[in-house]
Amino acid sequence: METLKAEKKEKKQETTMRITGAEAIIHCLLAEGVDLIYGYPGGAIMPVYDELYKFQDKLTHILTRHEQGAAHAAQGYARVTGRVGVAMATSGPGATNLVTGIADAQIDSTPMVCITGQVTRSLLGSDAFQETDIVGISTPVTKWNYQITRVEEIPEIMAKAFYIAKSGRPGPVLVDITKNAQFDELDFKYEKCTGVRSYKPVPEPDASAIEKAAELINNAKRPYIIFGQGVILGEAESELKALVEKGGIPAAWTILGLSAMETDHPLNMGMVGMHGNYGPNVLTNECDVLIAIGMRFDDRVTGNLATYAKQAKIIHFEIDPAEVNKNVRVDVAVLGNAKETLGMLLPLINKNEHKEWLAEFEKKHKIEFETVIEKDIYPTKEGLTMGEVMEQINIASGDNAVIVSDVGQHQMIACRYAKFKETKSNITSGGLGTMGFGLPAAIGAKMGAMDREVVAIIGDGGYQMTIQELGVIFQHNVPVKIVVLNNDHLGMVRQWQELFFESRYASTVMTNPDFVKIAEGYHIKARRVVQRSELKDAVEEMIASKDPYFLEVKVEKEDNVFPMIPTGASVADIRLK
Amino acid sequence: MEKQWYTISVYSENNVGLLNRISGIFLKRHINIEGLNVSKSEIENVSKFTIVIYTTEDWTRKIVQQIEKQVEVIKAFYHTDDDIIYQESALFKIASHLLFDERQIQNIIKESNSQIVTVSREFFVLSKTGRRHEIDEMHDALEPYGIMQFVRSGRIAVTKAAMPISEILKEFQEN
Numbered sequence: 001m002e003t004l005k006a007e008k009k010e011k012k013q014e015t016t017m018r019i020t021g022a023e024a025i026i027h028c029l030l031a032e033g034v035d036l037i038y039g040y041p042g043g044a045i046m047p048v049y050d051e052l053y054k055f056q057d058k059l060t061h062i063l064t065r066h067e068q069g070a071a072h073a074a075q076g077y078a079r080v081t082g083r084v085g086v087a088m089a090t091s092g093p094g095a096t097n098l099v100t101g102i103a104d105a106q107i108d109s110t111p112m113v114c115i116t117g118q119v120t121r122s123l124l125g126s127d128a129f130q131e132t133d134i135v136g137i138s139t140p141v142t143k144w145n146y147q148i149t150r151v152e153e154i155p156e157i158m159a160k161a162f163y164i165a166k167s168g169r170p171g172p173v174l175v176d177i178t179k180n181a182q183f184d185e186l187d188f189k190y191e192k193c194t195g196v197r198s199y200k201p202v203p204e205p206d207a208s209a210i211e212k213a214a215e216l217i218n219n220a221k222r223p224y225i226i227f228g229q230g231v232i233l234g235e236a237e238s239e240l241k242a243l244v245e246k247g248g249i250p251a252a253w254t255i256l257g258l259s260a261m262e263t264d265h266p267l268n269m270g271m272v273g274m275h276g277n278y279g280p281n282v283l284t285n286e287c288d289v290l291i292a293i294g295m296r297f298d299d300r301v302t303g304n305l306a307t308y309a310k311q312a313k314i315i316h317f318e319i320d321p322a323e324v325n326k327n328v329r330v331d332v333a334v335l336g337n338a339k340e341t342l343g344m345l346l347p348l349i350n351k352n353e354h355k356e357w358l359a360e361f362e363k364k365h366k367i368e369f370e371t372v373i374e375k376d377i378y379p380t381k382e383g384l385t386m387g388e389v390m391e392q393i394n395i396a397s398g399d400n401a402v403i404v405s406d407v408g409q410h411q412m413i414a415c416r417y418a419k420f421k422e423t424k425s426n427i428t429s430g431g432l433g434t435m436g437f438g439l440p441a442a443i444g445a446k447m448g449a450m451d452r453e454v455v456a457i458i459g460d461g462g463y464q465m466t467i468q469e470l471g472v473i474f475q476h477n478v479p480v481k482i483v484v485l486n487n488d489h490l491g492m493v494r495q496w497q498e499l500f501f502e503s504r505y506a507s508t509v510m511t512n513p514d515f516v517k518i519a520e521g522y523h524i525k526a527r528r529v530v531q532r533s534e535l536k537d538a539v540e541e542m543i544a545s546k547d548p549y550f551l552e553v554k555v556e557k558e559d560n561v562f563p564m565i566p567t568g569a570s571v572a573d574i575r576l577k
Numbered sequence: 578m579e580k581q582w583y584t585i586s587v588y589s590e591n592n593v594g595l596l597n598r599i600s601g602i603f604l605k606r607h608i609n610i611e612g613l614n615v616s617k618s619e620i621e622n623v624s625k626f627t628i629v630i631y632t633t634e635d636w637t638r639k640i641v642q643q644i645e646k647q648v649e650v651i652k653a654f655y656h657t658d659d660d661i662i663y664q665e666s667a668l669f670k671i672a673s674h675l676l677f678d679e680r681q682i683q684n685i686i687k688e689s690n691s692q693i694v695t696v697s698r699e700f701f702v703l704s705k706t707g708r709r710h711e712i713d714e715m716h717d718a719l720e721p722y723g724i725m726q727f728v729r730s731g732r733i734a735v736t737k738a739a740m741p742i743s744e745i746l747k748e749f750q751e752n
Contacts, residue, residue: 135594140601144648145594164648197749198590198651322642 016189021151022047022182025115026055028158031190034086036077036447038062038070040097042090043130045117047182062447062476065468067094069440071101072466075110076444079427080402080452082235084111084165085444091117092130095176096137100434102172103141107431108256109233111170113161114138120179121149134176143171151184155191163193168201169320170233203321205336205344212332213315214348216289222357223249224287224312226272226280226301229256229430230294230319230338237261237423239342240293246346248353250361252280254295256430259420263399269361273301274565275412278372279364281563281571284309286360293317294338297327298431307570317341371576372562377417383556384532386413386485392539393455393483394419401453401543402427404445406438406462409491412561414457425452436465439482443472446480453481453543460486460512467518473548474522481542482524482550484515487557495560519550526550578633582611584656584663584734585641587626588618588742590649599626599650602643608632612665614731620742623651629732652745656736663734667712668694669703669719670726676701679722689715700725 019027025048029037039061041049052061064070067089074085085105089098095116105112119128135147144164146157154177161173217223231240237260244251244267251261252269261268270277272284281303284290290312295301302308305327316323316330317338324333334341376387390413393401399419404427405411411428420426427445429437442456463484473480494508519526525547529538535553542549563574589595596615603610612629630637637655644653673696675682686693691705705715712729 136597139594139598140605147593195749196648197746199648200749320646322639322646324642326639326642 016187018185019188020047020051020183020185021154021177022051024151024154024186024188025158025177025182026051026059027188028155028190029086030055030058031192032084032158032162034059034084036060036062037086037088038064038073038444039088040064040067040070040090040094042094042117044091044119044179045088045094045115045182047179048088048115048117061088062443062472064440065471066466067097068100068436069443069466069469069472071098071112071114072104072434072437072440073444073447073469073472074112074114075101075105075437076404076427076441077448078105078110078112078444079441080424080445081448082233082424083448084113084162086113086115088115089117090130091119091134092132094130095134096132099138099141102138102174104429104432104434104437105172106141106143108429109170109229110172111165112172113165114172114174116174116176117182118147118176118178121181124149124178134174138174141172142174145174145176147176147178148181149178151181151186154181154186155188156193159191159193160196164196164199202319202337203335205334205341207344209332209334210341210344211348213291213334214345216313216315216332217247217249217291218348218350218352220289222287222354223247223289223291224283225249225251225291225293226254226284226295227251227257227260227293228254228295229260230317231257231260232423234294234319234338236294236338236342239339239346241265242346243342243349246351247349248351248358249291250354250358252277254298254301254430255415255428257295258415258418258426259423262421263419267358269365271416272571273298274303275416275561275563277365277416278368278563278574278576279361281565281574282364283360285311285570285572287312290314291317292330293342294319296323299327302327303565303569303571307572368563368576376413381556383559384529384535384553385559386410386555387417388532389483389485389535389539389553389555390414390417390457392535393457393543396539396543397453397455401425401455402445402449404428404438404442404454404456406456406458407433407435408459408462409487409495409559409561410457410459410485412492435462438462439466440469440472442480442482443469443478446478455481455483457483457485459491460484460488460510460515461490463515470519470522470524474524477547479546479548481545482519482548483542484550484552485555486512486515486552487555487559488512489557491559492561494558498558498560500566515552516550524548524550526552528552528554530554578635580631580633582658583630583632583634583637584658584661584732585626585628585630585637585644585653586656586734586736586740587628587644587653588620588651589624589626590651591622591624592649595647595649596626598647599628599644602640603630606636606640608636608640612731614733616733618742620746623742623746627732627734651749652742654736654740656734660738661734661736663708663732664706665709665712665730665732666704666706667716667727667729669705669716669724670700671703671719671722671724673697673699673701675722682719682722685715685718689718691715
């Protein structure tokens with residue numbers, strides 16, 4: 001009995017440590033395999049920063065120049081690696097500055113854990129210095145959030161935070177930790193979370209739904225796949241490709257599905273949605289079976305819902321039951337992880353070719369190429385186009401860079417023309433459309449994929465929203481390649497003003513600073529291109545650089561992005577000019 | 578689609594902040610919560626929200642899906658009035674002298690099947706449990722005489738059909 005007790009005691013000593021809450025947070029992060037976090041210190045999170053100082057050999061903290069940058073950098077890291085990104089901030093303004101990034105991660109299903117400091121428990125609710133109700137503020141834009149007020153809660157809540165952020169349909173989790181819980185001590189022991197009783201991250205696939213889906217697909221004359229980020233998040237890229245090839249099914253992608261399938265694949269037909277490709281949009285209304293995989297029928301994808309794919313039987317492969325029948329009524333819903341459900345579907349699919357149907361895409365592509373693409377990529381007019389810059393980047397990087405874009409015209413052009421061979425290579429703010437996302441997200445993406453070329457493509461508007469993050473690139477020599485496509489306008493808004501507001505350019509003309517000098521101020525190698533003759537050389541120099549590089553390209557000021565589905569119009573009525 | 582009354586039952590963990598998270602889902606779709614009650618349920622440590630809204634079935638279904646998606650929600654259902662047995666409660670505070678001055682008040686008390694909870698020199702309190710329209714009728718009948726205070730609770734409801742929450746919880750834990 002005595003020996004048993006002694007053994008137990010010894011075992012306890014092995015597995016628990018008497019440490020502060022602040023140190024416990026670091027051990028939780030390490031136990032979750034975190035080695036990189038982005039953040040900004042301040043009063044209510046100082047005990048944790050003190051521990052970060054002690055653990056700097058195991059856990060790298062990158063000081064961004066604004067908390068929004070920390071959130072976006074964590075997102076960029078998460079998107080390129082598939083791991084949970086971590087951002088940290090103090091209470092009050094530190095926490096509220098994270099909110100845009102959290103909202104972006106929520107709508108784009110990015111796994112992220114945000115840790116915020118909070119005033120000490122006894123001061124809660126007293127309007128203390130830098131107190132803000134960040135749990136209340138972040139509730140609508142987090143998958144889950146929690147305020148820790150007692151030190152004992154730390155290990156369990158941190159484990160739960162990582163589990164919830166990553167499992168099922170991923171999303172951001174915020175953990176707010178009062179200062180007393182950081183200072184107090186606990187007997188620390190960490191166990192990873194493997195389940196929460198009220199939460200079922202992945203629904204059980206229903207074999208009969210999969211059989212129904214297979215039957216519809218096998219009998220279809222004009223089947224059509226639209227895939228989204230669910231394929232990437234579920235790591236179902238090879239299953240998707242196998243389905244496309246076996247069934248001979250043309251496939252198009254949403255903006256967040258881009259790079260799940262190589263762009264050069266003969267059955268990859270391009271992008272759907274407002275500025276997507278002509279065939280993929282128009283033929284949505286001509287297919288007989290529409291197979292939606294890991295996408296959520298966003299309004300930018302569907303245009304007018306009343307006229308969207310009404311002729312088709314619709315099959316929806318989806319992990320989140322709340323997305324089924326949310327925007328579009330579907331005939332067959334296949335719930336579950338795409339890797340698993342597509343894996344179950346594949347053996348039931350007959351080998352097929354749909355030559356006549358594929359020829360429809362080819363015809364539509366020819367029309368789009370002649371009216372839009374050729375002029376974008378191989379312009380004959382004097383002014384530089386965004387499309388030709390993207391094409392040069394493709395060539396110089398061997399179609400294999402990670403492309404991080406901001407929001408606006410350049411983003412649509414980047415997504416339309418960037419070429420990809422590998423998955424998780426297109427990082428952009430899709431659902432939220434967050435200007436300022438690009439630069440910090442590119443820092444996170446590069447640090448998550450140091451062996452890959454990371455090119456940030458940003459407009460002159462969005463660039464100036466988070467331009468201060470050049471400080472991070474300089475301080476840590478993060479070899480990101482930054483391309484600013486400068487048209488001296490908020491280009492997308494200007495385009496809408498031209499088309500829908502009789503060219504009244506309200507607050508969309510920008511008088512810009514000397515971006516090259518600003519980059520040079522941060523000791524980043526910089527170059528400006530104003531003529532076509534300099535473009536190829538400049539892009540090659542940028543890609544060849546081992547260090548960070550800034551390239552400004554002065555593009556045509558008033559170019560528009562086409563095709564375009566005007567708001568409220570049908571996908572069938574996409575405009576080519 | 579036609580609007581009607583829907584009662585939403587939510588079985589959840591009993592955690593701080595969940596009410597905020599759930600009410601936010603209604604806020605996001607600009608739907609007013611007409612009645613709200615939170616209590617313990619038939620299962621230990623499981624809370625039950627009963628929420629009444631007036632909207633279309635399509636919107637109700639989407640809201641219930643969004644509620645059920647929340648990590649701490651075990652299961653959410655929606656019901657029409659025909660699917661459930663439901664009640665609301667109300668308290669009426671009335672000046673005591675009216676009981677003697679206005680004979681009609683005694684008739685209202687009898688006919689409405691309400692109970693006198695307490696009587697003091699200054700006031701007496703009536704309690705009424707029933708359907709919304711019964712409480713409204715009683716309120717309308719008493720109003721001409723003067724009601725010092727009135728309060729009505731949120732709806733509470735049980736379903737006619739079985740609620741397999743224990744089975745669902747078990748299934749969650751096994752997976």
